[in-house]
Amino acid sequence: MKESKVYNQDCLKTMSAIGKEKADLILTDPPYNLGLFMKNRDTNINAMRSNHFAGSGWDDLDFSEWKDYMLKFFLSANKVLKKKGNLIIFMSLIKVETVIELANKANLYYKTTGIWHKTNPMPRNMNLHFVNSTEAWLHFTSKSKTGIFNNNNKILHDFFETSNIKNSEKKEGTHPTQKPLEILSFFIKTLSNKNGLVIDPFMGSGSTGVAALNNYRKFIGGEIKKKYFNISKKRLKKISAQLNLF
Template sequence: MRNWEAIQGIKLINEDFLKTRIPENSIDLIVTSPPYNVGIPYNSHNDKITYKDYLIWTEKWLTKAFQLSKPDGRMCLNIPLDKNKGGQQSVYADIVYLAKKIGWKYHSTIIWNEGNISRRTAWGSWLSASAPYVIAPVETIVILYKETWKKQKRGKSDILREEFIEWTNGLWTFSGESKKKIGHPAPFPFELPKRCIKLFSYVGDVILDPFLGSGTTAIAAFRLKRKVIGVEIDKKYFELAIKRISKQCFRLEGF
């Protein structure tokens, strides 16, 4: 395990999230996108296990996240609607079911239109009713909370009127992030954590990303004057996150 706390308000942990010792009931908002189990070549995570094992692992980390969240803690969970690699699976429905089983309460779902329909290559039976594939060019952001949806303490909101009106509409449209540009096989765009953090947390709140990847959630949280804890199991991507955060946040250091 390695910790990195070179910038005030940012704590990075290079460890398996399930093994971390983050205090329970300490997190205001979780913003994350876990591995999708679609064969992405991570260095320290097998992204091609059986779907049954994937759901077992998902239940474990959702349970850990539940324990760490405050009673009014929330989670913005970016997951696919479904998947077709290795057989059709209702990923969104199955993960929401698991979350509710653990104790998470369901609030709503935001549909993220990434606009990547032109990239699709799997059609099933071409021009035939034999066995066509239906693929939705969207992802979901599931909004969950622990015990109470209404925040128990007053805080400072920094969301603008125009942002609030636009972002409370449950269909978000913005492009995904370039793998080549970031250097990570599955980065999500800055816009995603920025919107979630401004809409669902106060200035000064504690944000957690248990699958930090290239560090985007931490960068967004810091820029928005929140404290952030990022956990990344992979050493290579942990170092990438440090590099990106150092470059983009050092000049902004200090709330």
């Protein structure tokens, strides 16, 4: 297969197009289902960032609808992953228990819940309460209680600390929930093998794909928003040219 392939479509359609037991790693950042919750809170998010999920409308599914959709995602993920394949999903801390429950229903094996700590979070309402500087990530394996784990005999903690994305990355991606290449590369190197397949069916502006290609993995991604799909294609084409992957 080519080094990367991306689809402008819904997550579930992307997963169904891949086939069974193809991927080393699914590394993804789905909607956290916090839009309606945040709208009912005293917040000034929209004044600070117009495309934030609290006011932009793209994270407003009813909780039961979101649960149904996420269960379908986990079922698809278990089909797509190889035996000993890994799944890393970023998520809000208040949804961790729900995500574990849904993944277990799909027969994925729960490994751990880790923390990504942002050293320079948005200082929203800093004089009113503690600034939100953490997100959760959850690790599951498929068809096995152990998965690919390239730790090079080093202790790896379930805590990862970085700054928010660099200005150069933000300029290329422009996505409101874009993750730093540093943390994506860490998971890719640890939980997949060189020349293996990494999948991100909620790829946004393609950062997971950029990190995968940079670390000599193949990539398949899906993004339903045309704007971000086009950005992803442009970023992946640029990286492919730099690495002579054509």
